[in-house]
Amino acid sequence: MRVLLAEDDEMLGRGLAQALAGAGWSVDWVRDGALASSALADGGYTCMLLDLGLPGQDGTEVLRRARQRGDKTPVIVLTARDGLDDRVLGLDLGADDYLLKPFAFRELAARMRAVVRRRDGSAHSLIGGDALRLDLSTREAFLAGRDEALVLTAREFALLHALLERPGAILSREQLENRIYGWGEEVTSNAIDVLIHGMRRKLGTDVIRNVRGLGWRVPAAQAPANP
Numbered sequence: 163m164r165v166l167l168a169e170d171d172e173m174l175g176r177g178l179a180q181a182l183a184g185a186g187w188s189v190d191w192v193r194d195g196a197l198a199s200s201a202l203a204d205g206g207y208t209c210m211l212l213d214l215g216l217p218g219q220d221g222t223e224v225l226r227r228a229r230q231r232g233d234k235t236p237v238i239v240l241t242a243r244d245g246l247d248d249r250v251l252g253l254d255l256g257a258d259d260y261l262l263k264p265f266a267f268r269e270l271a272a273r274m275r276a277v278v279r280r281r282d283g284s285a286h287s288l289i290g291g292d293a294l295r296l297d298l299s300t301r302e303a304f305l306a307g308r309d310e311a312l313v314l315t316a317r318e319f320a321l322l323h324a325l326l327e328r329p330g331a332i333l334s335r336e337q338l339e340n341r342i343y344g345w346g347e348e349v350t351s352n353a354i355d356v357l358i359h360g361m362r363r364k365l366g367t368d369v370i371r372n373v374r375g376l377g378w379r380v381p382a383a384q385a386p387a388n389p
Contacts, residue, residue, distance in 0.1 A: 163208040163320045164188040164341055165274070168198035168224065169240065170216055174263075177334065181267045186316030188344035195219025202228055206340030208323070209236050209274050214241040214252065222255060229256035234362035238270070275299055290326045294369055294380070298323070305365060312364055317342050321357055325370065330382030332373050351355070354378075 169175040170193045180187045190207075192198045195216040202210060202224070204357055214221035225237060239252045243340045244264040249260050261270060275298050288295045288304075295304045301319045302311035314322065324333060325339040333341075335354050342357075343349050358370055358378060372378055 163278075164190070164206055164321055164344060166191075166198070166201055166207045166210040166235075167191045167196070168211065168216060169213045171195060171213070181187065183371065185271055188191060188316075188320070188342060188347065190345045193217075195221065195224050196354045196378075197205075198224045199227055202233060202235060203231070205235075207335075208278055208341070210235050210237045211274075212237050212239050212257070213271075214239060214243055214248070222251060225252070225255045225257060230318070234281070236274075237283050238273055240265070240270075289323075291329070294326070294365065296322050296326050305369075317357055318361055318364075321354075321361060325380045327377065329380050332379045334377040337377070 163186075165187045167178055167182070167189055168176065169178065169191070172193075175191055175193065179189045179191045190201060192201055192324055193216075198210075198216060198221075198345045199219060201207075207222055212221045212224060216224065221239065221241070225239075228237070237256065238257045238261060239257045240261050240263060241248070241252075243249075252260055258280070259273050261273060270324070288297055290296050290304075291371045293306045296302075296319070297304070297311070297329065300311070301314055301316075303314055303322060304311055320342045321338065324338060338354050339349055343353075358372075361370055368381075370380060
Protein backbone atom coordinates (compact mmCIF):
# COMPACT_ATOMS: atom_id res chain seq x y z
CA MET A 163 0.00 0.00 0.00
CA ARG A 164 1.13 3.55 -0.67
CA VAL A 165 1.48 6.27 1.96
CA LEU A 166 2.20 10.00 1.61
CA LEU A 167 4.52 11.24 4.35
CA ALA A 168 4.58 15.04 4.80
CA GLU A 169 7.33 15.82 7.32
CA ASP A 170 10.02 18.52 7.14
CA ASP A 171 12.24 17.18 9.93
CA GLU A 172 15.02 15.39 8.07
CA MET A 173 15.91 12.89 10.78
CA LEU A 174 12.32 11.99 11.67
CA GLY A 175 11.23 11.86 8.04
CA ARG A 176 14.08 9.60 7.00
CA GLY A 177 13.53 7.29 9.96
CA LEU A 178 9.79 7.06 9.31
CA ALA A 179 10.27 6.46 5.60
CA GLN A 180 12.67 3.59 6.33
CA ALA A 181 10.39 2.08 8.99
CA LEU A 182 7.33 2.28 6.74
CA ALA A 183 9.20 0.73 3.82
CA GLY A 184 10.37 -2.04 6.12
CA ALA A 185 6.73 -2.67 7.10
CA GLY A 186 5.77 -3.10 3.45
CA TRP A 187 4.46 0.36 2.55
CA SER A 188 5.48 2.27 -0.57
CA VAL A 189 6.42 5.73 0.73
CA ASP A 190 6.40 9.13 -0.98
CA TRP A 191 8.11 11.64 1.33
CA VAL A 192 7.60 15.40 0.88
CA ARG A 193 9.04 18.17 3.04
CA ASP A 194 6.76 21.18 2.49
CA GLY A 195 3.06 21.94 2.36
CA ALA A 196 2.80 22.87 -1.32
CA LEU A 197 4.32 19.56 -2.40
CA ALA A 198 2.08 17.73 0.05
CA SER A 199 -1.04 19.33 -1.44
CA SER A 200 0.10 18.61 -4.99
CA ALA A 201 0.97 14.98 -4.27
CA LEU A 202 -2.28 14.33 -2.43
CA ALA A 203 -4.28 15.86 -5.28
CA ASP A 204 -2.63 13.41 -7.70
CA GLY A 205 -4.25 10.60 -5.70
CA GLY A 206 -3.42 6.94 -5.28
CA TYR A 207 -2.65 7.00 -1.56
CA THR A 208 -4.01 4.59 1.02
CA CYS A 209 -3.12 6.94 3.86
CA MET A 210 -1.39 10.27 4.58
CA LEU A 211 0.84 11.13 7.55
CA LEU A 212 0.75 14.92 7.97
CA ASP A 213 2.95 17.16 10.09
CA LEU A 214 1.18 20.42 10.96
CA GLY A 215 4.32 22.56 11.04
CA LEU A 216 5.24 22.32 7.36
CA PRO A 217 7.04 25.21 5.65
CA GLY A 218 5.40 27.07 2.79
CA GLN A 219 1.89 25.86 3.55
CA ASP A 220 0.82 24.83 7.03
CA GLY A 221 -0.45 21.29 7.52
CA THR A 222 -3.85 22.58 8.58
CA GLU A 223 -4.19 24.35 5.24
CA VAL A 224 -3.14 21.19 3.38
CA LEU A 225 -5.86 19.30 5.22
CA ARG A 226 -8.49 22.02 4.75
CA ARG A 227 -7.95 22.18 0.99
CA ALA A 228 -8.00 18.40 0.64
CA ARG A 229 -11.33 18.03 2.42
CA GLN A 230 -12.84 21.00 0.56
CA ARG A 231 -12.18 19.28 -2.78
CA GLY A 232 -13.72 16.07 -1.46
CA ASP A 233 -10.52 14.09 -0.91
CA LYS A 234 -11.33 11.25 1.50
CA THR A 235 -7.81 9.87 1.93
CA PRO A 236 -7.33 8.88 5.60
CA VAL A 237 -5.08 11.44 7.30
CA ILE A 238 -3.17 10.97 10.55
CA VAL A 239 -1.76 14.20 11.95
CA LEU A 240 1.74 13.87 13.42
CA THR A 241 2.72 16.89 15.46
CA ALA A 242 4.47 18.26 18.53
CA ARG A 243 1.59 20.71 19.06
CA ASP A 244 -0.07 19.28 22.15
CA GLY A 245 -2.56 22.07 22.86
CA LEU A 246 -6.25 21.14 23.00
CA ASP A 247 -7.16 23.84 20.45
CA ASP A 248 -4.65 22.41 17.95
CA ARG A 249 -6.01 18.88 18.35
CA VAL A 250 -9.62 20.05 18.02
CA LEU A 251 -8.79 22.13 14.94
CA GLY A 252 -7.06 19.23 13.22
CA LEU A 253 -9.92 16.84 13.89
CA ASP A 254 -12.57 19.40 12.91
CA LEU A 255 -10.79 19.99 9.61
CA GLY A 256 -11.13 16.31 8.78
CA ALA A 257 -8.14 14.47 10.26
CA ASP A 258 -8.91 10.83 10.99
CA ASP A 259 -6.49 10.57 13.90
CA TYR A 260 -3.96 12.64 15.84
CA LEU A 261 -0.62 11.39 17.20
CA LEU A 262 1.73 13.47 19.32
CA LYS A 263 5.49 13.37 18.82
CA PRO A 264 7.46 11.48 20.00
CA PHE A 265 5.60 8.25 19.34
CA ALA A 266 6.34 4.55 18.96
CA PHE A 267 6.25 3.25 15.40
CA ARG A 268 4.16 0.23 16.46
CA GLU A 269 1.43 2.59 17.65
CA LEU A 270 1.56 4.58 14.43
CA ALA A 271 1.31 1.39 12.35
CA ALA A 272 -1.70 0.25 14.38
CA ARG A 273 -3.42 3.61 13.93
CA MET A 274 -2.75 3.48 10.18
CA ARG A 275 -4.38 0.07 9.95
CA ALA A 276 -7.33 1.36 11.98
CA VAL A 277 -8.03 4.41 9.77
CA VAL A 278 -7.75 2.27 6.63
CA ARG A 279 -10.26 -0.21 8.08
CA ARG A 280 -12.67 2.61 8.89
CA ARG A 281 -12.32 3.96 5.36
CA ASP A 282 -13.15 0.49 4.05
CA GLY A 283 -16.29 0.53 6.20
CA SER A 284 -15.29 -2.11 8.71
CA ALA A 285 -14.22 -2.20 12.34
CA HIS A 286 -12.60 -5.57 11.65
CA SER A 287 -9.29 -6.30 9.98
CA LEU A 288 -10.78 -8.67 7.38
CA ILE A 289 -12.03 -7.48 4.01
CA GLY A 290 -13.27 -9.54 1.08
CA GLY A 291 -15.87 -12.28 0.75
CA ASP A 292 -16.34 -15.98 1.32
CA ALA A 293 -14.04 -17.00 -1.55
CA LEU A 294 -11.14 -14.76 -0.50
CA ARG A 295 -10.48 -12.62 2.56
CA LEU A 296 -7.58 -10.34 3.31
CA ASP A 297 -6.39 -9.58 6.84
CA LEU A 298 -5.17 -5.97 6.98
CA SER A 299 -3.37 -6.55 10.27
CA THR A 300 -1.37 -9.67 9.45
CA ARG A 301 -1.15 -9.18 5.66
CA GLU A 302 -2.40 -12.73 5.12
CA ALA A 303 -4.96 -14.01 2.61
CA PHE A 304 -7.51 -16.70 3.38
CA LEU A 305 -8.77 -18.72 0.42
CA ALA A 306 -11.92 -20.84 0.66
CA GLY A 307 -11.13 -24.53 0.97
CA ARG A 308 -7.62 -24.00 2.32
CA ASP A 309 -6.80 -24.37 6.01
CA GLU A 310 -3.59 -22.35 6.01
CA ALA A 311 -3.32 -18.63 5.42
CA LEU A 312 -1.33 -17.40 2.42
CA VAL A 313 1.56 -15.16 3.36
CA LEU A 314 1.85 -12.27 0.90
CA THR A 315 4.67 -10.00 -0.17
CA ALA A 316 4.13 -6.27 0.30
CA ARG A 317 3.23 -5.77 -3.35
CA GLU A 318 0.92 -8.79 -3.45
CA PHE A 319 -0.85 -7.42 -0.39
CA ALA A 320 -1.19 -3.96 -1.95
CA LEU A 321 -2.59 -5.47 -5.15
CA LEU A 322 -5.24 -7.53 -3.35
CA HIS A 323 -6.17 -4.65 -1.08
CA ALA A 324 -6.75 -2.36 -4.07
CA LEU A 325 -8.95 -4.95 -5.81
CA LEU A 326 -10.88 -6.19 -2.77
CA GLU A 327 -11.85 -2.76 -1.50
CA ARG A 328 -13.76 -2.20 -4.76
CA PRO A 329 -15.07 -5.64 -5.77
CA GLY A 330 -16.44 -5.72 -9.30
CA ALA A 331 -14.72 -2.47 -10.29
CA ILE A 332 -12.13 -2.58 -13.07
CA LEU A 333 -8.78 -1.10 -12.09
CA SER A 334 -6.47 -0.06 -14.90
CA ARG A 335 -2.74 -0.73 -15.06
CA GLU A 336 -2.06 2.91 -14.13
CA GLN A 337 -4.41 2.78 -11.13
CA LEU A 338 -2.75 -0.36 -9.80
CA GLU A 339 0.74 1.04 -10.35
CA ASN A 340 -0.24 4.18 -8.41
CA ARG A 341 -1.44 2.08 -5.49
CA ILE A 342 1.54 -0.27 -5.38
CA TYR A 343 4.65 1.69 -6.31
CA GLY A 344 6.21 4.84 -4.88
CA TRP A 345 7.90 7.69 -6.72
CA GLY A 346 11.42 6.31 -6.48
CA GLU A 347 10.58 2.81 -7.64
CA GLU A 348 11.29 1.77 -11.20
CA VAL A 349 8.21 0.17 -12.75
CA THR A 350 8.68 -1.99 -15.84
CA SER A 351 5.97 -2.13 -18.48
CA ASN A 352 4.95 -5.67 -17.50
CA ALA A 353 5.34 -5.34 -13.72
CA ILE A 354 1.60 -5.63 -13.01
CA ASP A 355 1.26 -8.60 -15.37
CA VAL A 356 4.08 -10.43 -13.59
CA LEU A 357 2.59 -9.64 -10.18
CA ILE A 358 -0.87 -10.87 -11.16
CA HIS A 359 0.57 -14.00 -12.78
CA GLY A 360 2.24 -14.83 -9.48
CA MET A 361 -0.96 -14.19 -7.56
CA ARG A 362 -2.93 -16.48 -9.85
CA ARG A 363 -0.48 -19.27 -9.11
CA LYS A 364 -1.27 -18.80 -5.40
CA LEU A 365 -5.00 -18.11 -5.61
CA GLY A 366 -6.15 -19.83 -8.80
CA THR A 367 -7.16 -18.27 -12.11
CA ASP A 368 -10.73 -17.28 -11.20
CA VAL A 369 -10.00 -14.79 -8.41
CA ILE A 370 -8.34 -11.97 -10.38
CA ARG A 371 -9.87 -11.58 -13.81
CA ASN A 372 -8.60 -9.62 -16.78
CA VAL A 373 -10.94 -7.34 -18.71
CA ARG A 374 -9.19 -7.10 -22.05
CA GLY A 375 -7.95 -3.62 -22.84
CA LEU A 376 -9.24 -2.14 -19.57
CA GLY A 377 -7.61 -3.77 -16.57
CA TRP A 378 -8.33 -6.27 -13.80
CA ARG A 379 -11.04 -6.92 -11.24
CA VAL A 380 -12.24 -9.43 -8.67
CA PRO A 381 -15.86 -10.61 -9.01
CA ALA A 382 -18.51 -8.52 -7.29
CA ALA A 383 -19.36 -11.61 -5.23
CA GLN A 384 -16.24 -10.69 -3.27
CA ALA A 385 -18.24 -7.90 -1.65
CA PRO A 386 -17.31 -7.46 2.01
CA ALA A 387 -18.63 -10.17 4.27
CA ASN A 388 -17.02 -9.15 7.54
CA PRO A 389 -18.27 -10.70 10.76
